Amino acid sequence: MSLSELQSKIEQRTAIVGVIGLGYVGLPVxxxxxxxxxxxxxxxVKAERVALINQGCNPIDGAEPGLTELLAKSVDARRLCATVNYNDLAQADVILIDVETPVDETHSPQYIALAHACQKLAQVIRKGTLVIVESTIAPGTMQDVVRPLLEGLxxxxxxxxxxxxCPERVMPGKLLANLHSMSRVCGAYxxxxxxxxxxxxxxxxxxDLDAADCITAELVKTAENAYRDVNIAFANELALICEVTGGDFLRVRELVNKSPGRNVLFAGAGVGGHCIPKDPWLLAAGARDKIAMRLIPAARAVNDSMPLHIATLTRHALESAGVDITTARIVVMGYAYLExxxxxxxxxxxxxxxxxxxxGATVIIHDPWVPEYKTDLMQCLNDGDAIVVMVAHRDYKTIDLAVLREHLRTPILIDGRRVFDAQLARSAGFSYFGVGQGKVAEG
Ligand SMILES: NC(=O)c1ccc[n+]([C@@H]2O[C@H](COP(=O)([O-])OP(=O)(O)OC[C@H]3O[C@@H](n4cnc5c(N)ncnc54)[C@H](O)[C@@H]3O)[C@@H](O)[C@H]2O)c1
Known part of the structure; x- marks a missing residue:
C-alpha cells in the first residue's frame, strides 16, 4: 500500500489501528x-490487563473522567479488542507504540520494553504499515534504536x-481531556x-498538529517536561528559602506572580510519576557526553531532596514535642504521586x-486511590504521633481537622502540599508545619 492509499484509508476510518502497550497512555488513545x-x-504483555480490557473493565483505578465508559462502549461495539499476541498486528495499517521508557540508576534510558516491542513488530509489519512511537524517548532514539530494530529483518x-x-502529552486524571485538547508534534522520516x-x-x-522531523518531536517532548521540572525546582528552592528566612512561600509566590511574565509554580513534597522525574534525564541523555549538563541535574537534585526535607521537618517536630522518632507512629497520607x-x-x-x-519510626500509609493503602483513615490515625500529608487528594481537603486531631496521641501535622489552612490547623490544636512556611509566617 502506498502512503497516499494509507492516508485515504485513515481519512475514511477504514484503516485498522494497533496499539502496543495499554497503560495510562496507550489505553486512552x-x-x-x-x-x-x-x-x-x-x-x-500483561495477560490480566488484556483480559480485563476484553471484559470492558478499566484497569486504571484513579479518577479518569469518561475512560471507564468509553472503554466499555468500545469493547461492546467490538471496535476494540486486546491481545498478548503480536501476530494479530499483521492486519494493522497503523501501529502506535506506547510502552514505558524509564531510566536506570545511572539516569540512562532503559529501553527494554521499547526494544522488545520493536523486535516483535519487525516480524509482523506488512508493506505500507505506518509505525508511530508515542512513548517519550531521548533525542536520537528513533534513529539509533527504533529504526535499526524495525529494519532488522x-x-x-x-x-x-x-x-x-508523536509523543503523548497527557497527564493522569485528565487522560482523555488532554488527548483531545492538547496539540501534538507529528515527527517523521x-x-x-x-x-x-x-x-x-x-x-x-x-x-494544532505540527509536522516536524523525528529529532524535533523527541526534543520538544523531553524539553517540555524538563522545563516543568526546572520550574518546580525553582519553586521548591524558594520554599526552602522562605522557611529559613521567615516568609510564607504561598504569599511570596502570589506577589511575585503579580510581576509581568512571572509564573512561579507550587512548591511541594517532591516530584513523582513516570514522566517528570525521568524525562529531563532523557533530554540530557543525547548530549551528556558532549556538553556539561548543569541546570537539569541540579533541578533533579532539588526535587529529589524534597521528601528528605519533609522527613527532616517531621523529625524536628517530633523532637520539639518530646517524642523519640524510634518510638513514633507516623501516618503518611497519600502514596500516589498525584492527587x-x-x-x-x-x-x-x-x-x-x-x-x-x-x-526507626513506625509508618502507616493511607491512600484512598491506591488499592494497597485504601484502608480506614481514622483507624490508621489511632495513637499516631504525626500526620504527614504527601498528596492533595480531594478526599483529604474536606476532612474535619478536629476529628483528625481526636485520633492522635501527639497532634503534629506536617503538610507537604499545603492542603490545610495553617490557622485552622493550629486552632484545632495541631503543631502545624507547612512546606515553605517560615517561623515568622507561623506567627
Ligand atoms: N503516564 C503519563 O502520564 C504519560 C504522559 C505522557 C507520556 N507518557 C509516556 O508514554 C509512555 C507510556 O507510559 P505509560 O504511563 O502509559 O506506561 P504504563 O506502564 O502505564 O504502560 C505501558 C504498558 O506497556 C506494556 N508493555 C511493556 N512492554 C511491552 C511490550 N514489549 N509489548 C506490549 N506491551 C508492553 C506494559 O505492560 C504496560 O501495560 C512512556 O514513554 C511515558 O513516558 C506517559
Missing amino acids: ACALASAGFQVIGVD GKKVNIDFFLGA SSETSAAMIALYRHIVAA NSDDTRNSPSAALVTQLQAW
Missing part, C-alpha cells in the same frame, strides 16, 4: 480511536514501511508520513517512608 470509528487491536523505512514519532500522521490524529485531537490518581511510580511518599523507617 486506543479507546479514543475506537470511538472515532477505527477498528483497534491493543497488544500488551530487511524492511526499509520509506520503502517497505513508514515511521514517525518524510513530510508525506507527517501528513498521514496528522490525518490520523485529526480524528481525535482538536488542537486523585492510583499511579505510584516514583512516588515521593516512597522516599519519605524509606527515610522515616531508616530512622
Whole structure:
C-alpha cells in the first residue's frame, strides 16, 4: 500500500489501528480511536490487563473522567479488542507504540520494553504499515534504536514501511481531556508520513498538529517536561528559602506572580510519576557526553531532596514535642504521586517512608486511590504521633481537622502540599508545619 492509499484509508476510518502497550497512555488513545470509528487491536504483555480490557473493565483505578465508559462502549461495539499476541498486528495499517521508557540508576534510558516491542513488530509489519512511537524517548532514539530494530529483518523505512514519532502529552486524571485538547508534534522520516500522521490524529485531537522531523518531536517532548521540572525546582528552592528566612512561600509566590511574565509554580513534597522525574534525564541523555549538563541535574537534585526535607521537618517536630522518632507512629497520607490518581511510580511518599523507617519510626500509609493503602483513615490515625500529608487528594481537603486531631496521641501535622489552612490547623490544636512556611509566617 502506498502512503497516499494509507492516508485515504485513515481519512475514511477504514484503516485498522494497533496499539502496543495499554497503560495510562496507550489505553486512552486506543479507546479514543475506537470511538472515532477505527477498528483497534491493543497488544500488551500483561495477560490480566488484556483480559480485563476484553471484559470492558478499566484497569486504571484513579479518577479518569469518561475512560471507564468509553472503554466499555468500545469493547461492546467490538471496535476494540486486546491481545498478548503480536501476530494479530499483521492486519494493522497503523501501529502506535506506547510502552514505558524509564531510566536506570545511572539516569540512562532503559529501553527494554521499547526494544522488545520493536523486535516483535519487525516480524509482523506488512508493506505500507505506518509505525508511530508515542512513548517519550531521548533525542536520537528513533534513529539509533527504533529504526535499526524495525529494519532488522530487511524492511526499509520509506520503502517497505513508514515511521514517525508523536509523543503523548497527557497527564493522569485528565487522560482523555488532554488527548483531545492538547496539540501534538507529528515527527517523521518524510513530510508525506507527517501528513498521514496528522490525518490520523485529526480524528481525535482538536488542537494544532505540527509536522516536524523525528529529532524535533523527541526534543520538544523531553524539553517540555524538563522545563516543568526546572520550574518546580525553582519553586521548591524558594520554599526552602522562605522557611529559613521567615516568609510564607504561598504569599511570596502570589506577589511575585503579580510581576509581568512571572509564573512561579507550587512548591511541594517532591516530584513523582513516570514522566517528570525521568524525562529531563532523557533530554540530557543525547548530549551528556558532549556538553556539561548543569541546570537539569541540579533541578533533579532539588526535587529529589524534597521528601528528605519533609522527613527532616517531621523529625524536628517530633523532637520539639518530646517524642523519640524510634518510638513514633507516623501516618503518611497519600502514596500516589498525584492527587486523585492510583499511579505510584516514583512516588515521593516512597522516599519519605524509606527515610522515616531508616530512622526507626513506625509508618502507616493511607491512600484512598491506591488499592494497597485504601484502608480506614481514622483507624490508621489511632495513637499516631504525626500526620504527614504527601498528596492533595480531594478526599483529604474536606476532612474535619478536629476529628483528625481526636485520633492522635501527639497532634503534629506536617503538610507537604499545603492542603490545610495553617490557622485552622493550629486552632484545632495541631503543631502545624507547612512546606515553605517560615517561623515568622507561623506567627
Ligand atoms: N503516564 C503519563 O502520564 C504519560 C504522559 C505522557 C507520556 N507518557 C509516556 O508514554 C509512555 C507510556 O507510559 P505509560 O504511563 O502509559 O506506561 P504504563 O506502564 O502505564 O504502560 C505501558 C504498558 O506497556 C506494556 N508493555 C511493556 N512492554 C511491552 C511490550 N514489549 N509489548 C506490549 N506491551 C508492553 C506494559 O505492560 C504496560 O501495560 C512512556 O514513554 C511515558 O513516558 C506517559
